[in-house]
Amino acid sequence: MKKIQEEVVIGIDLGGSAIRLSTVTKRGRIINPRRIGIAGRRYKDHILTSIIYNVLDIKSLENTRRNKVVAVGIGSPGIIDFSKGTIISSPNFPDWKDVPLRSLLERSLDLPVTLENDANAAAFGEKWKGAGRGVNSLICMTMGTGIGGGIILNGNIWHGAHGMGGEVGHMTVNPEGPLCNCGNNGCLEAYSSATGMVRSAVESINGGKRTILIKLSGGDNNKITAKMIHEAALQGDSVSINILTEAGKYLGIAIASLMHILNPEMIVLTGAVTGAWDFFMPAAKKEVEKRAYKAMVEKTKIVPGMLIDSAGIVGAAGLAMKQLGLLKL
Amino acid sequence: MKKIQEEVVIGIDLGGSAIRLSTVTKRGRIINPRRIGIAGRRYKDHILTSIIYNVLDIKSLENTRRNKVVAVGIGSPGIIDFSKGTIISSPNFPDWKDVPLRSLLERSLDLPVTLENDANAAAFGEKWKGAGRGVNSLICMTMGTGIGGGIILNGNIWHGAHGMGGEVGHMTVNPEGPLCNCGNNGCLEAYSSATGMVRSAVESINGGKRTILIKLSGGDNNKITAKMIHEAALQGDSVSINILTEAGKYLGIAIASLMHILNPEMIVLTGAVTGAWDFFMPAAKKEVEKRAYKAMVEKTKIVPGMLIDSAGIVGAAGLAMKQLGLLKL
Numbered sequence: 001m002k003k004i005q006e007e008v009v010i011g012i013d014l015g016g017s018a019i020r021l022s023t024v025t026k027r028g029r030i031i032n033p034r035r036i037g038i039a040g041r042r043y044k045d046h047i048l049t050s051i052i053y054n055v056l057d058i059k060s061l062e063n064t065r066r067n068k069v070v071a072v073g074i075g076s077p078g079i080i081d082f083s084k085g086t087i088i089s090s091p092n093f094p095d096w097k098d099v100p101l102r103s104l105l106e107r108s109l110d111l112p113v114t115l116e117n118d119a120n121a122a123a124f125g126e127k128w129k130g131a132g133r134g135v136n137s138l139i140c141m142t143m144g145t146g147i148g149g150g151i152i153l154n155g156n157i158w159h160g161a162h163g164m165g166g167e168v169g170h171m172t173v174n175p176e177g178p179l180c181n182c183g184n185n186g187c188l189e190a191y192s193s194a195t196g197m198v199r200s201a202v203e204s205i206n207g208g209k210r211t212i213l214i215k216l217s218g219g220d221n222n223k224i225t226a227k228m229i230h231e232a233a234l235q236g237d238s239v240s241i242n243i244l245t246e247a248g249k250y251l252g253i254a255i256a257s258l259m260h261i262l263n264p265e266m267i268v269l270t271g272a273v274t275g276a277w278d279f280f281m282p283a284a285k286k287e288v289e290k291r292a293y294k295a296m297v298e299k300t301k302i303v304p305g306m307l308i309d310s311a312g313i314v315g316a317a318g319l320a321m322k323q324l325g326l327l328k329l
Numbered sequence: 330m331k332k333i334q335e336e337v338v339i340g341i342d343l344g345g346s347a348i349r350l351s352t353v354t355k356r357g358r359i360i361n362p363r364r365i366g367i368a369g370r371r372y373k374d375h376i377l378t379s380i381i382y383n384v385l386d387i388k389s390l391e392n393t394r395r396n397k398v399v400a401v402g403i404g405s406p407g408i409i410d411f412s413k414g415t416i417i418s419s420p421n422f423p424d425w426k427d428v429p430l431r432s433l434l435e436r437s438l439d440l441p442v443t444l445e446n447d448a449n450a451a452a453f454g455e456k457w458k459g460a461g462r463g464v465n466s467l468i469c470m471t472m473g474t475g476i477g478g479g480i481i482l483n484g485n486i487w488h489g490a491h492g493m494g495g496e497v498g499h500m501t502v503n504p505e506g507p508l509c510n511c512g513n514n515g516c517l518e519a520y521s522s523a524t525g526m527v528r529s530a531v532e533s534i535n536g537g538k539r540t541i542l543i544k545l546s547g548g549d550n551n552k553i554t555a556k557m558i559h560e561a562a563l564q565g566d567s568v569s570i571n572i573l574t575e576a577g578k579y580l581g582i583a584i585a586s587l588m589h590i591l592n593p594e595m596i597v598l599t600g601a602v603t604g605a606w607d608f609f610m611p612a613a614k615k616e617v618e619k620r621a622y623k624a625m626v627e628k629t630k631i632v633p634g635m636l637i638d639s640a641g642i643v644g645a646a647g648l649a650m651k652q653l654g655l656l657k658l
Contacts, residue, residue: 079624137490151590158482160592161466162628167589172582172620174504184585184620253501256513260496261480261590263489291501291513295408299491 005066007326010055011317012074013118016042016092016145019050020309023062023069024317026326028129030310034058042093048101052108059109072105073114073320075121075312077148082163085115091146091181114320118142118312119166120157122270122305123150125315128329130306131268138266139258140305141168143251143273146181147189151262155329157319169193171257173250191250192280194226194273200243201229211239230276241279248280252287259292259300270305277304334395336655339384340646341403342447345421345474348376349638350383352391352398353646355655357458359639363387371422381437388438401434402443402649404450404641406477411492414444420475443649447471447641448495449486451599451634452479454644457658459635460597467595468587469634470497472580472602475510476518480591484658486648498522500586502579520579521609523555523602529572530558540568559605570608577609581616588621588629599634606633 008031012021022033036050051074059069078090085102087093105113116124123132123140132138136155142148147169151158158165169189170182177186178199190196201213202221212232217223232240255267273280289297305311321327337360341350351362365379380403388398407419414431416422434442445453452461452469461467465484471477476498480487487494498518499511506515507528519525530542531550541561546552561569584596602609618626636643650656 149590153482153487158591161594162592162624164622164625165590165592167592167622170589170620170622171586172502175502175579175582182622250504253504257500257586258590260499261478261494261587262487263491263494263496265490291499293493293496293499293511295491296493 003066004068006068007070008062008067009317009320010058010069010072011313011315011320012051012055012072013121013312013316014047014051014074014076015118016077019047019054020313021051021054021058022310022313022317023058023067024314026321028314028318030313032058032061033310033313044093044095044099047093048104051105055105055109055111059111069111070326071112071114071320071324072109073116073121073316073318074101074105075116075118075316076101077118080115080117080163082115082159085113087115112320112324114316114323116157116316116319117148117150117163117166119148120150120159121315121319122148122307122311123152123166123268123315124157124319125307125311125313126268126270126305127152127155127315128318128327129314130311131303132266135266137262137264138268139168139262139264140268140270140311143193143269143271145194147193147271151264153262168254168258171254173253188250188254192247192254192273197226197229197243197247197273198224200246201239204239204243209239212237213240226273227275230279233276233279244276244279245283247273248283249287251280252284253291255284255302256288256291259288259296263296264300266301266303268303268305270308270311274304332395333397335397336399337391337396338646338649339387339398339401340642340644340649341380341384341401342450342641342645343376343380343403343405344447345371345406348379348383349642350380350387351639351642351646352387352396353643355650357643357647359642361387361390362639362642373422373424373428376422377433380434384434384438384440388440398440399655400441400443400649400653401438402445402450402645402647403430403434404445404447404645405430406447409444409446409492411444411488414442416444441649441653443645443652445486445645445648446477446479446492446495448477449479449488450644450648451477451636451640452481452495452597452644453486453648454636454640454642455597455599455634456481456484456644457647457656458643459640460632461595464595466591466593467597468497468591468593469597469599469640472522472598472600474523476522476600480593482591497583497587500583502582517579517583521576521583521602526555526558526572526576526602527553529575530568533568533572538568541566542569555602556604559608562605562608573605573608574612576602577612578616580609581613582620584613584631585617585620588617588625592625593629595630595632597632597634599637599640603633
């Protein structure tokens with residue numbers, strides 16, 4: 001009889017352009033992460049098949065290492081019914097409607113599966129192994145294409161009464177502000193996400209502003225990205241610097257409101273947009289200092305995430321371990 | 330030996346103009362409430378003496394009824410250090426700085442004392458015996474001179490990491506909006522509190538608008554009150570109707586953001602301003618429907634408080650009972 005070396009969990013981060021998955025140890029270490037591109041093949045059956053194939057493959061590989069995979073944790077975008085383990089709908093996957101993801105996977109994998117919202121999983125990852133270690137309450141804001149959020153209170157994810165909590169990207173930061181993808185005006189996401197910043201850049205160009213973004217994008221507005229805006233800002237482009245400053249200003253307004261409402265110990269900012277930290281953070285801090293109570297400003301830590309791309313995988317795996325009683329947090 | 334009829338608690342609501350206190354039974358019934366006016370005598374020793382005298386008086390009265398007072402619960406405005414039972418500072422009482430209210434009262438009264446923020450106590454009162462009975466998560470917004478808030482999650486008050494959570498009145502609802510008492514611009518309180526509405530009225534009058542508020546106030550802007558604005562609106566005064574509509578609009582913007590962040594089961598609106606419900610609520614609902622996710626709008630109840638003036642007393646008493654294990658919620 002083979003002796004089991006270690007119990008491990010497979011963490012999965014289901015994103016709009018890739019499925020990322022990895023073995024995660026009980027100490028939160030990531031082993032051999034994989035990235036399965038799904039751009040253009042986002043339909044349900046393809047994604048389910050890819051997940052199942054890769055989990056089973058990792059499971060047998062771990063077996064040869066004498067590690068035992070005991071559970072799967074998955075972080076997925078979309079609105080989730082946590083009691084049923086169902087994806088009600090997902091912005092990234094239009095054909096996902098009431099998909100019983102947890103039971104589908106459990107049946108195929110013969111393993112317990114924990115299903116969590118992607119931003120919540122990332123928040124839990126940062127709490128367990130990242131910037132929020134030892135912190136009891138935090139709000140993790142994921143700044144990428146959109147702005148997601150995960151709220152940890154007393155060490156646990158706050159899901160809300162109907163599983164829809166933590167949507168900090170859709171706080172109104174300016175009632176008459178630009179239209180957001182959600183249909184509302186002036187959401188934080190409409191200013192401070194990659195999408196919001198690109199919209200700002202296109203408006204500036206269409207308004208006749210001089211900017212090296214025109215050169216960098218080859219004159220094609222559709223090619224402008226948040227990363228390009230950051231690069232232009234690094235080269236001193238004033239339009240791009242203003243866009244990042246404005247993104248920071250509205251981020252600061254949202255953070256000050258969150259501090260008044262929840263008074264968390266820490267705010268963790270993560271996601272691709274945080275690469276431009278030095279450009280947006282001074283404006284954000286200025287607003288926080290202007291708007292929040294002095295005692296809160298002094299006591300609340302506002303920090304970048306530490307796990308970068310792996311927060312979601314680590315968090316989803318940690319939640320699966322917590323479910324099994326393997327992790328006390 | 331006298332047989333004890335019932336164990337009761339004394340609930341205290343410490344307000345800017347009065348101390349209100351009452352015996353509260355384990356079933357949440359209020360017996361013989363008292364109101365001790367303190368306007369003009371808000372200094373610390375006077376308030377402490379008044380509280381102690383009245384609690385001891387009620388205690389001996391309850392004794393003749395063979396009820397046993399087993400604890401005191403007090404809801405106080407201001408920033409509170411919950412671990413120490415200290416009032417760090419209070420907007421209503423300028424000479425209160427680091428007052429160890431809990432230990433001062435416990436020593437004089439020979440009873441266990443539970444100290445809570447006034448808005449949190451009101452939220453707990455509504456959860457225990459008011460609009461929020463049976464509800465697991467709610468946000469109670471107290472709309473009076475200012476706008477306070479209490480957040481109940483999983484049946485418990487969320488204090489925040491430093492005891493400063495629930496300050497929903499200081500969410501920014503319009504970054505360039507009017508100056509708030511807190512020093513920030515465009516807080517919810519600057520629009521939708523009694524103070525905010527009076528400011529709006531004075532601005533309208535100074536701007537030359539025709540309104541019966543001039544007649545009702547005898548031409549003295551300092552005499553305008555939120556109640557007067559409500560009365561004028563009932564008489565069809567368009568300036569007053571607009572003020573209440575604007576207050577509702579910004580309230581709705583704040584509620585939609587709170588729903589996105591916390592997705593509570595219920596929002597309870599209480600305080601004197603809610604008397605004008607029919608004037609501000611349609612505008613508030615319109616903003617919520619425009620801004621919040623459809624599924625949230627359908628599922629979240631937005632209701633008026635049920636305990637009116639006694640939410641704070643009932644809540645403070647309930648928290649004291651909870652502390653003693655007499656109340657499971």
